Amino acid sequence: MAEIGGLYWESHGRADAEPLILSPGLGGSGQYWQPNIAALAEQYRVIVYDHRGTGRSDRALAGRVTIGTMAEDVIALLDGLGIEKTHFLGHAAGGVIGLALALSAPERLAALIVVNGWSRLDPHFARCFETRLALLRDGGPRAYLKAQPIFLYPANWSSDHSAELDAELEAQLAAFPNADTIVRRVTALRSFDIDDRLAEINLPVMLVVSEDDMLVPAKCSHRLAKGISGAQLGVLGSGGHACNVTRPDMFNRLVLSWLSQAGH
Incomplete structure (x- = not known):
C-alpha cells in the first residue's frame, strides 16, 4: 500500500504527465473519484x-481537525511525492481544502477546480449537517449512510440507481470511520470561513456548480465567483451535489477543457 505520512495515495496515468490531485468530500475516500479517474488520467x-x-x-x-490541517496534509503529500506544483480538483470538503491552499501555499497550485464549494457556512447546509449528525448519533452509521443519497444525488438519479446504492451500503459500512471522526470533520467544515479573503486568491480557478445541489446551495459557488478575481463558473443545470458521479462524461469534459486553457 502506497503511503506518505499516514496518507494512502495512488497514481494513475503517465508518471511524466502534469500532476492533478483529486481531493474528495466529507467521506474522505479517494474511491469517490472512480467515475472520473480514467478520463482525467489520459492527459x-x-x-x-x-x-x-x-x-x-x-x-x-491527533489534535484539532481543521481545514488548515487538511491542507497541510496535501503539502506533506506533495513534498513526499517530490511535486513542486500541481493542479488540484476538490469536491465540497476537498474544494475548500483547495481554497485554503490557494491562500496558504499558492505557489504549490497551478490551477484550482472547486466543485460545489463555499466560502463560509450557509444556513441551509448547516441544517443538513445537523440532520446528518443527528442520524448518525441516534440511528448509527447504517442510518447515516442509508440517508446519504438524499443529500448527494438528484431524486430521479437515486430512484434509477436504487439497487446499486443498496448494494454499495455494506461496503460503505465496512469502511466507515468512527462517529467521532465524522463529527470532527463536520466541525472543521462548519468553521471554515474565508469570505473576507477571496480577493487574495490569485491563480486560475474554476468553480463547478450544480444548480440543483440540495446540500450546498448553488449561490455559494456564485458567491465564490464574485469574490475571486478571474474565476470561471462551470454551471451544470443538473447533477446534484455529486455531479461528477451522476454526470461523469459532461463533468470530465468540462474539467479537461478548462485545464487545457487555463491550467498552464
Missing part, C-alpha cells in the same frame, strides 16, 4: 488520496 498524472482519518489512511486524528 494527467492523476493522484488520489484518502483524507486522514478515513479510507485507507491513518485513522488516528
